[in-house]
Amino acid sequence: MNIILFETDQRNCLLPLCYTRPVALLRTGILTILEKWKMRLSGNYSFKTVPYLKEKFPLRVENDNLLVSSHFCPTDQLVEAIAQLGFFQGIKYQGFPLAVRLPEEDAKMYPQVSTTIQWSDFAGELDLVRYVWDLNTVCESQIRLDFNLLTRGRKSVTPSPTNQIIAPENVFIEEGAKVECSVINASSGPVYIGKDAEIMEGSLVRGPFAMSEHAVLNMGTKVYGPVSIGPHCKVGGEVSHSILLGYSNKGHDGFLGHSILGEWCNIGAGTNVSNLKNSYDKVKVWSYPENKFIRTGLQFCGLIMGDHSKVGINTMFNTGTVVGVGCNVYGAGFPRQFVPSFSAGGGQGYKVQQLKSVFETAAQVMARRKSVFTDADQRLLTTIFEQSEVYRKF
Known part of the structure; x- marks a missing residue:
């Protein structure tokens, strides 16, 4: 079976982690969302994602395609329901399209299709990542x-x-x-x-x-x-309610709580993250699509950090801080609660972290894990640099 993991515009609420990957490659629990699907439903998998990610994560369309939402974590019950789908039949969960079976041309055009889809509702309980x-x-x-x-x-x-x-x-x-x-x-x-x-x-x-x-x-x-620690991570100090997607280090003393780190990040020794406000109020976090801080409804929320970002020793992060891709955060005082991608600095001010510097560091860091920083990686980060320029108002 040809299985396409598709995304909606909701992926923008998953930035900065999804700047560099499709939604399906996010990790929660032990496995990534893609790995969860692969272990339950055999087939050839590809991604229907934003255009600039297609070089690294290409789409594969065949005569018969099962499109499955990357925003849902599968269960055995869900997989059984999906296996019963015929052409132009789909499943929704709480109003969100979950899965649909389509022929080649309609799969390419989804969500615009040539024939009306017959939707049914899934009655089980699912974990949704919005x-x-x-x-x-x-x-x-x-x-x-x-x-x-x-x-x-x-x-x-x-x-x-x-x-x-x-x-x-x-x-x-x-x-x-x-x-x-x-x-x-x-x-x-x-x-x-x-x-x-x-x-x-x-x-x-x-x-x-x-x-x-x-x-x-x-x-x-x-x-x-x-706590979930992805492959090739090194962790030390104190960690609570956090996820490291993979290939990142928080190897020294210091506290990381209710936080999510992307790949190829490094947290300097003595760094501490606040995950609870002194007032015990609900935490606000930066929203990329709304271009402002929004309410999470959560009392506990720490640091969210995109790929290839680094943190100097003894850095202090406020509750609900978002750090983008390719940042270098250092210096005295608390950094802003939203640090745009490719920023260098901290509480005393920021400047642009130039792409050449990010490329050189990434190549060295990845080589230590026997990975290669490719030309495709350079093009990807260059695109993200251009897309994120609107947020760098130093």
């Missing part, structure tokens, strides 16, 4: 669902006797993972430790918690779930 902070809101339920999906019918590696583990039946360790002299409490939620991941000595982990392949918890790390 805003960036939704990734954290649904993370706990998604860790539980992904844990069951990944471990069903499988047996965990036996943990080392040097560890103290509470509720070991809720802990799953993949082959090649190293866990020594740590305390893991899975009584409040499952703990998943990916292939070749490592939890160093003295770490304290309370589930729900997930770390992907080659991720590392440095010595003495304290984790309060739900």
Whole structure:
């Protein structure tokens, strides 16, 4: 089956994380949204996304296509309903188009199609990702669902006797993972430790918690779930209710709470993030489509950071701060609560972070993880630089 993961204009509420990727490559729980679909519904997957992302994430259309919304996390019940769809039949959830089956030309033109679609409503419960902070809101339920999906019918590696583990039946360790002299409490939620991941000595982990392949918890790390750490991340200090999409480092002491970091980010030693206002009021966060701060309805919300951004030592972030792509944040005082993409500076002012500098740093950082910063990556960041210029009013 040819499966196309499509997006709506709601993707703009998922910036800056979706500046550099389709919605389906966002992570919540253990897996990305794409990985969740692949594990439940076999087929050839591609993306119907914004034009400038198509070079890296091309669209594939065939005679028979199943279009599925990237904004929904799948369940077994949903997949069963989708499998019953015929041509020009679709499913909605709370008024949002969820899935539709279309022939080639209509799939290319969707949502404009040649024939009226017969819609039915999905009656089950689903996790919907409309805003960036939704990734954290649904993370706990998604860790539980992904844990069951990944471990069903499988047996965990036996943990080392040097560890103290509470509720070991809720802990799953993949082959090649190293866990020594740590305390893991899975009584409040499952703990998943990916292939070749490592939890160093003295770490304290309370589930729900997930770390992907080659991720590392440095010595003495304290984790309060739900927390999801993507592949090749290094984490230290204190972390609570946060997601690292992958290939990012917060390796030192300091607090990260109710936050989401993109890929290829680095958080300097001693950096702290406020996730609760002194007044205990609900948090406002910058909205790209509305070009202003909007109410989240959340009492807890920390830092949201786009790809390739870096933070100097001892930086302090206010509640609900949004940092764009390719930023370099440093200096005394609190940075603004909205730092536009390709900004350099902090509480004492900003200047433009030039593309050449971003390219040089990205190439070095990615090489350390045996990845290549390609010409396509340069073109992508150049487009984002141009699109985000409107926000850089220094």
